[in-house]
Amino acid sequence: MDILHRSKKPIIEGFFIETLEGLIFDVKGLLHPPDRIIAYVRYIPNTKGDRVSRRGIRYRKIYSLLDREKFLEKKYPYYIYYDPIFGRRLQGVPLGSIRYIYDPIERLKELMYSESLDPLEKAAVELVEEVAERAGISRSTIGITGSILVGLHSSTSDIDLVVYGEKEGISVYRALLDMSKERVKIRPYNEEELERLFIFRSRDTFIPLDTFLKIERKKILQGIFKGREYFIRLVKRPEEFGEKYGDRRYKPIGRVRLRAIVSDTRDSIFTPCRYILDKVKVISGHAPKPIKEVVSYRGRFREQARKGDTVIVEGVVELVENEESYCRVLVGEYPRDILIPEEV
Numbered sequence: 001m002d003i004l005h006r007s008k009k010p011i012i013e014g015f016f017i018e019t020l021e022g023l024i025f026d027v028k029g030l031l032h033p034p035d036r037i038i039a040y041v042r043y044i045p046n047t048k049g050d051r052v053s054r055r056g057i058r059y060r061k062i063y064s065l066l067d068r069e070k071f072l073e074k075k076y077p078y079y080i081y082y083d084p085i086f087g088r089r090l091q092g093v094p095l096g097s098i099r100y101i102y103d104p105i106e107r108l109k110e111l112m113y114s115e116s117l118d119p120l121e122k123a124a125v126e127l128v129e130e131v132a133e134r135a136g137i138s139r140s141t142i143g144i145t146g147s148i149l150v151g152l153h154s155s156t157s158d159i160d161l162v163v164y165g166e167k168e169g170i171s172v173y174r175a176l177l178d179m180s181k182e183r184v185k186i187r188p189y190n191e192e193e194l195e196r197l198f199i200f201r202s203r204d205t206f207i208p209l210d211t212f213l214k215i216e217r218k219k220i221l222q223g224i225f226k227g228r229e230y231f232i233r234l235v236k237r238p239e240e241f242g243e244k245y246g247d248r249r250y251k252p253i254g255r256v257r258l259r260a261i262v263s264d265t266r267d268s269i270f271t272p273c274r275y276i277l278d279k280v281k282v283i284s285g286h287a288p289k290p291i292k293e294v295v296s297y298r299g300r301f302r303e304q305a306r307k308g309d310t311v312i313v314e315g316v317v318e319l320v321e322n323e324e325s326y327c328r329v330l331v332g333e334y335p336r337d338i339l340i341p342e343e344v
Contacts, residue, residue, distance in 0.1 A: 009103065011037050013235045013271055014145045014162035016102035017093055021045075022057065023076065024102075024150055025093055028297050029272055030238050031245040033083065036092040041068045041079065043152055051152040059152055064204040065333065087251045087318070102150050104143020104162050111144060120228065124148055124159045127225045130185050131161070131232075134175035141168045145233065158229035166270075169234030173269050176220045176232070186225045188217055193224070201300060204335050211340055219303040221269065233271045233299055249321040256285030256317040256329060259342070262309045272297045275305060275339070277313075287317045287327040294339055298332035301339055310342040 011017065015027040017039055025039035032038050041062060043051065049060035062068050072079050072091060079097075083090045111117060111125050124144055132139045146160025147153035163172045179186050189197060191213070198212050207215075216222075221232045238244075264276035273296050280291045294313050296302075305311050315331035315338075331337040 010238050011101060012238060014104045014143055014164070014233060016042070016145070016150050017098050018100040018102070018150075019079075019093055019097050020099050021076065022099075023079075024059070024152075025079075025091070026145075030236070030241050031085075031243065033085070033092070033245055036081070036094045037098070038083070038090055038092045040065070040091045041072055041076075043150065044071065051147070051154065054151045061147075061152075063200075066204060066335075085246055085249055087249065104145045104149055105140065105164075107144045107149045108139070108142060111148075112139070118155075120153055120155065120157055120159070121148060123226050123228050124161070127159055127185075127230060128161065130179075130225075131163075131172055131175060134179060135168070135171040136175075137163075137165075137168045137171050141165050146231070158231055159225065160231050160233070162233045162235055164235050164237055166236045166240045169236070169270060172232065172234065173221070180220045180223065186223050186230070188220070188223050189229075193229075205298075205300060205332070205337065206335050207338055207340060215304060215341070221299075221302060231299065234269055235271055247322065251319040251321065252330075253288065253317045253319055253327070254285055255314070256287055256291070257283040257312070257314040258285075258291065258329070259283060259310065259312055260291075262305045262307055262311055265305065265307045268304070269302055271299050271302065273299075273302045273304075275311075277311075285317060288319055289325050289327045291317065291327045291329060294329045294331060296330065296332040296339070301332055304339045305341050312338060312340050312342055314338045 011027055012030045013027055016024055018024050022045045023041055024043040026042045027037055027039045043059040043061055045057055046060035047058055049058040051059040079091055080089055081092055111121050128142050141164050143162045145162045147157045163169050194213050194216055198209055258280055260277040260280040262275050263278040267274040275294045277293055313329050315329045317327050317329050320326050320328055331339050
């Protein structure tokens with residue numbers, strides 16, 4: 001089955017979209033305006049690119065958020081727009097500019113029925129089988145995302161999976177936790193692998209190396225499977241998210257740095273992730289209303305803190321306007337954004 005099709009499903013986190021110009025964007029979050037999809041450019045056609053699509057087109061991957069924005073500002077500024085609900089400039093693709101929709105679940109089906117998989121694709125399918133069996137969930141709730149989804153992976157690419165559904169995500173997390181403890185098929189990153197990951201992520205998120213190592217070695221939604229890196233996103237279904245586009249308005253106020261205690265981490269394993277805060281003490285900056293939570297749309301901030309941890313947070317404080325106004329801190333947009341347990 002050709003996955004390059006227009007999907008009738010909600011286009012949410014884990015999906016990729018290709019524009020009429022051949023740019024490939026990865027979709028962010030679950031809330032999107034009616035006329036476009038919020039997504040960030042990831043692969044661009046380039047004659048000297050090191051990735052080759054199934055149609056023979058060479059692509060180059062853009063890594064950092066800053067580089068993605070600079071590229072669009074220079075070449076395709078109409079993919080940057082002001083969103084009145086989120087109160088900021090975002091990257092987004094108008095529905096009329098979409099050529100293809102890459103569906104993670106359809107891509108997995110394609111791989112599972114294929115008889116000519118390359119080693120990376122084969123390992124990805126094996127990981128899906130292992131995780132689904134251990135978690136006791138249907139394979140129809142799991143998808144392949146990242147470079148394998150769009151057919152631009154290399155022999156050294158990692159395995160990116162996405163699991164849809166709150167209950168399914170929790171089941172997968174528990175299964176991975178058991179597998180990690182038992183060292184069954186998967187293992188955490190070792191020190192050398194973590195140092196390489198640190199160098200990669202330092203391009204647009206920087207914390208001291210020793211702090212990074214202490215936090216990342218505890219995470220289980222990433223690691224090694226049969227010698228290959230894996231990264232698993234857990235994504236709630238739109239109807240489980242508890243919010244539709246326009247239900248709330250978000251107004252960026254400025255930067256803030258604070259110390260707080262994490263009181264609830266139920267959504268810390270999902271993308272986007274959320275941590276409920278208590279006993280917040282603002283160190284610098286200003287918030288017009290009480291700060292209740294810290295949120296990130298970036299997978300690297302999941303599993304960052306546990307319930308009861310005292311954390312240091314720095315990011316953009318936003319006024320959330322609904323029936324009851326409050327503030328939240330958004331992390332992941334800027335290199336100096338942090339969410340760090342104070343004692344690590």
